[in-house]
Amino acid sequence: NAGVTQTPKFRVLKTGQSMTLLCAQDMNHEYMYWYRQDPGMGLRLIHYSVGEGTTAKGEVPDGYNVSRLKKQNFLLGLESAAPSQTSVYFCAAGLAGYEQYFGPGTRLTVT
Amino acid sequence: LAKTTQPISMDSYEGQEVNITCSHNNIATNDYITWYQQFPSQGPRFIIQGYKTKVTNEVASLFIPADRKSSTLSLPRVSLSDTAVYYCLVGSYNYGQNFVFGPGTRLSVLP
Numbered sequence: 001n002a003g004v005t006q007t008p009k010f011r012v013l014k015t016g017q018s019m020t021l022l023c024a025q026d027m028n029h030e031y032m033y034w035y036r037q038d039p040g041m042g043l044r045l046i047h048y049s050v051g052e053g054t055t056a057k058g059e060v061p062d063g064y065n066v067s068r069l070k071k072q073n074f075l076l077g078l079e080s081a082a083p084s085q086t087s088v089y090f091c092a093a094g095l096a097g098y099e100q101y102f103g104p105g106t107r108l109t110v111t
Numbered sequence: 112l113a114k115t116t117q118p119i120s121m122d123s124y125e126g127q128e129v130n131i132t133c134s135h136n137n138i139a140t141n142d143y144i145t146w147y148q149q150f151p152s153q154g155p156r157f158i159i160q161g162y163k164t165k166v167t168n169e170v171a172s173l174f175i176p177a178d179r180k181s182s183t184l185s186l187p188r189v190s191l192s193d194t195a196v197y198y199c200l201v202g203s204y205n206y207g208q209n210f211v212f213g214p215g216t217r218l219s220v221l222p
Contacts, residue, residue, distance in 0.1 A: 004154075041214060042198060042211070042212035042214045043212040045211070059211060100157065102154025104154060105152070
């Protein structure tokens with residue numbers, strides 16, 4: 001039982017490049033979330049999903065898109081990366097409310 | 112959206128009890144209070160959740176006064192491994208999952 005996994009763990013992009021971060025969970029949870037965490041800061045919610053085929057915007061959605069085609073996967077896309085998107089990205093899954101289970105994170109650097 | 116206020120940092124010594132207080136003056140009737148722990152380079156980990164009075168699990172206790180405008184996370188007999196950032200979140204189980212992780216409280220446990 002791996003819980004929540006994230007791919008890749010590290011990535012370096014040039015400004016303007018695109019990429020997709022993959023989050024996978026094996027706990028059958030309905031809710032999934034994408035956060036970003038900048039140095040010394042708390043986590044900020046980018047997008048979330050309350051079930052397969054649904055997505056919704058969080059606190060900082062601009063510059064990101066998401067998809068939840070399968071219940072166990074939640075994808076985060078950056079269409080045109082900017083240096084301001086340099087951050088650590090965390091995915092989480094949960095039953096409801098705030099008992100969320102987090103993945104190990106993806107460290108993204110945009111140069 | 113209930114806003115929370117916590118101390119930025121706290122120091123303690125091994126074996127002591129640590130109490131971290133979170134203020135949430137505009138908490139709504141349906142809101143729960145949830146605490147997470149985050150170690151460096153890891154995703155946050157759920158610690159405890161409560162609605163009112165006192166909740167205890169194998170890791171911590173959560174004290175919530177009758178007016179629910181604040182809550183206190185109590186960690187009994189801390190060890191060096193409890194050095195981490197602790198986040199207080201307030202929100203409900205409603206559809207709108209637009210809640211915020213604040214900067215948290217950085218707890219340093221000294222030998």
